[in-house]
Amino acid sequence: MRTVSYIQAVTEAMTEEMERDESVFIMGEDVAWNMMGDCTGLVEKFGTERVRNTPISEAGFVGAGAGAAMVGMRPIVHMLIAPFMYVAFDQIVSIIAKSTYTYGGQARLPITLRAPMMYGVSNAAQHSDRPYATLMTIPGLKLIAPATPHDAKGMLKAAIRDDNPVITFEDRSLWGQSSEVPDGELIVPLGQAAVRREGTDVTVVTVAGAITLGLAAAEQLASEGVSAEVIDLRSIVPMDTDTILESVAKTGRLLIADPAHEMGSVASEISAVVAQHGFWSLQAPIARVTTPHTHMPFNADLEKVLLPNTDKIVAEARALME
Amino acid sequence: MITVDDDLLREMYRRMSRIRKFEDTTKELLLAGELYGAFHTSTGQESSILKTRNALRIHDSMVGTHRSHGHPIGKGAQLDRLLAELMGKETGVNQGKGGSMHLSDFSIGSLGETSIVGSGLPVATGAALAYKMRGDDNVSLCFFGDGASNQGTFHESLNLAAIWKLPVVYVCENNGYGELTSAKDAISVEDISIRAVGYDMPGVTVDGQDVLAVFEAVSEAVDRARRGDGPSLVETKTYRFENHAVGRLPEHYRSSEEVEYWRTERDPLALFHQVLIERGFDEQQIDDLDAAVSEEIVAAIEFARQSPAPPPEAAFTHLFSPSAG
Numbered sequence: 001m002r003t004v005s006y007i008q009a010v011t012e013a014m015t016e017e018m019e020r021d022e023s024v025f026i027m028g029e030d031v032a033w034n035m036m037g038d039c040t041g042l043v044e045k046f047g048t049e050r051v052r053n054t055p056i057s058e059a060g061f062v063g064a065g066a067g068a069a070m071v072g073m074r075p076i077v078h079m080l081i082a083p084f085m086y087v088a089f090d091q092i093v094s095i096i097a098k099s100t101y102t103y104g105g106q107a108r109l110p111i112t113l114r115a116p117m118m119y120g121v122s123n124a125a126q127h128s129d130r131p132y133a134t135l136m137t138i139p140g141l142k143l144i145a146p147a148t149p150h151d152a153k154g155m156l157k158a159a160i161r162d163d164n165p166v167i168t169f170e171d172r173s174l175w176g177q178s179s180e181v182p183d184g185e186l187i188v189p190l191g192q193a194a195v196r197r198e199g200t201d202v203t204v205v206t207v208a209g210a211i212t213l214g215l216a217a218a219e220q221l222a223s224e225g226v227s228a229e230v231i232d233l234r235s236i237v238p239m240d241t242d243t244i245l246e247s248v249a250k251t252g253r254l255l256i257a258d259p260a261h262e263m264g265s266v267a268s269e270i271s272a273v274v275a276q277h278g279f280w281s282l283q284a285p286i287a288r289v290t291t292p293h294t295h296m297p298f299n300a301d302l303e304k305v306l307l308p309n310t311d312k313i314v315a316e317a318r319a320l321m322e
Numbered sequence: 323m324i325t326v327d328d329d330l331l332r333e334m335y336r337r338m339s340r341i342r343k344f345e346d347t348t349k350e351l352l353l354a355g356e357l358y359g360a361f362h363t364s365t366g367q368e369s370s371i372l373k374t375r376n377a378l379r380i381h382d383s384m385v386g387t388h389r390s391h392g393h394p395i396g397k398g399a400q401l402d403r404l405l406a407e408l409m410g411k412e413t414g415v416n417q418g419k420g421g422s423m424h425l426s427d428f429s430i431g432s433l434g435e436t437s438i439v440g441s442g443l444p445v446a447t448g449a450a451l452a453y454k455m456r457g458d459d460n461v462s463l464c465f466f467g468d469g470a471s472n473q474g475t476f477h478e479s480l481n482l483a484a485i486w487k488l489p490v491v492y493v494c495e496n497n498g499y500g501e502l503t504s505a506k507d508a509i510s511v512e513d514i515s516i517r518a519v520g521y522d523m524p525g526v527t528v529d530g531q532d533v534l535a536v537f538e539a540v541s542e543a544v545d546r547a548r549r550g551d552g553p554s555l556v557e558t559k560t561y562r563f564e565n566h567a568v569g570r571l572p573e574h575y576r577s578s579e580e581v582e583y584w585r586t587e588r589d590p591l592a593l594f595h596q597v598l599i600e601r602g603f604d605e606q607q608i609d610d611l612d613a614a615v616s617e618e619i620v621a622a623i624e625f626a627r628q629s630p631a632p633p634p635e636a637a638f639t640h641l642f643s644p645s646a647g
Contacts, residue, residue, distance in 0.1 A: 050455075055482070055485070059474060060475065060478025060479055060481065061444075061478075062444070063475065064445075064447045065448055067444065067447060067448020067451070068448040070433050070448070070449060071449045072452060073451075075448075090438055091441065091444055091475075094436065094438045095445055099434060100641070100643055101640045102420045102426075102434070103416050103419070103424065103428070104419045105417070105640040107428065110643075140642070164642045
């Protein structure tokens with residue numbers, strides 16, 4: 001098998017789907033210029049009609065993606081970075097999430113919004129959000145956060161083929177990571193978590209880029225005699241709570257590592273589900289390693305203090321074992 | 323000058339009459355307690371609604387607003403399923419999920435109506451983008467009000483349509499008020515069509531109570547779009563006879579004399595009636611058209627009343643489309 005980086009996997013997914021289906025196109029700010037490096041070769045292959053630069057006009061082009069989807073296209077809308085979605089929030093919430101339901105199933109919205117997340121790189125508060133939990137509160141959207149090159153490709157391809165709106169949160173801390181991706185067709189169904197490391201003492205559920213921290217923590221914990229099971233959530237909505245509950249039934253302990261802000265987070269939702277449906281399996285309180293309820297500061301050291309890291313996960317896991 | 327033959331005149335009048343009677347009926351049913359929810363009727367604005375529809379083909383699409391009972395009727399939707407939707411019935415166009423502010427009928431090209439002011443503009447623009455990319459000769463028609471012309475989506479949509487030369491016609495029904503506030507106090511210009519200049523597209527203002535004037539302006543814009551010459555903005559100056567929402571709000575923001583003037587002097591249906599007489603129709607022919615529409619309305623009310631309510635589990639259906647690519 002060959003080794004591919006996360007960002008190459010994303011490019012491959014888009015290229016293959018655009019080759020396969022003429023109704024697939026990508027639009028967004030500077031996509032034809034390959035500003036982020038994730039659209040390499042696209043404009044050369046498909047031209048500027050299907051690799052369409054837009055003005056800096058998020059409400060306009062996100063809503064236009066919805067309209068194009070309603071009449072049969074499959075747009076990939078590149079948000080450049082996730083917080084730019086706020087500018088288009090009404091289009092995402094009132095139109096993209098609600099049209100299929102409100103119109104009694106008449107509207108299909110096969111639209112994919114790509115929402116790369118940059119945090120931990122001194123971009124300060126406005127550029128650094130991880131807003132999946134905000135969107136999780138809105139029915140009608142599928143939200144994914146692939147965390148390996150394999151899933152980046154397979155889940156993006158599944159998202160593009162899905163007849164529903166999918167927002168894919170790509171953690172840019174993962175873009176440069178490489179691992180094995182098979183040649184040829186690769187589809188990873190949405191809605192399934194993946195057990196990345198088996199263990200018996202504590203379940204560590206990771207969201208997006210926290211997988212790197214979770215696996216490193218598990219390694220360290222193993223050296224201390226603690227066996228951690230690491231689950232990569234991958235799909236936020238729909239959420240594979242069965243896999244989490246099965247794991248907690250085995251380990252009796254749960255820690256969730258989520259780079260987003262703690263209040264009303266994915267970590268909070270998982271905690272509630274396990275407290276409600278897995279309560280009798282628990283041998284310790286549920287732990288959350290998240291970002292506290294304050295903004296991302298510019299100062300690199302300050303920012304670092306706030307974000308989850310391996311040491312925090314290890315410390316919380318140790319506490320659960322006491 | 324676009325020629326309008328007798329058949330077209332008759333069909334225009336019929337559709338206009340359908341909208342008027344439909345709206346009158348919905349108001350009665352609402353006040354009688356048989357309908358519920360926020361209700362924004364378009365009585366008085368029929369000519370804007372109506373004539374634009376006739377300029378379109380079935381494969382052309384439209385996007386409407388919260389005040390859009392009339393738009394799908396103008397495009398040929400069945401009254402019974404529209405009325406059933408207003409009653410929240412399973413047989414409604416949206417199966418009881420949308421109601422008054424979100425009527426849709428994809429079978430006749432109505433891509434739905436949106437109740438957040440200005441939110442339909444990007445959607446209509448995107449449909450036009452799809453038509454252009456596919457090389458269809460379809461046209462996307464976008465209805466919105468004077469209020470929406472102050473939203474950012476208006477600017478963003480018209481700019482996108484202009485730079486990409488999209489086949490879309492923006493029809494601004496300027497009824498003089500955004501909710502309760504006069505356009506005079508909320509809009510920087512007297513004629514919204516002048517804003518088209520900022521997007522290098524044609525903009526025209528017409529008398530929204532004059533069916534034939536609206537028909538001509540919109541037909542021209544639709545032809546232009548279909549030829550591949552890009553978008554246009556058409557403003558129709560019109561008036562809503564009813565309050566912003568029926569039976570719910572104070573109406574102290576406008577004078578009863580003003581309302582009375584528009585009702586008696588500027589009623590588009592009465593004005594068009596006069597046109598028909600001038601064009602050689604007799605009263606009996608017009609009465610017959612009205613009578614046929616009344617029968618249709620009676621049947622629609624009966625259909626809607628007899629239709630079943632959606633079962634409780636329907637609250638959970640249609641959250642997603644069933645097929646996965």
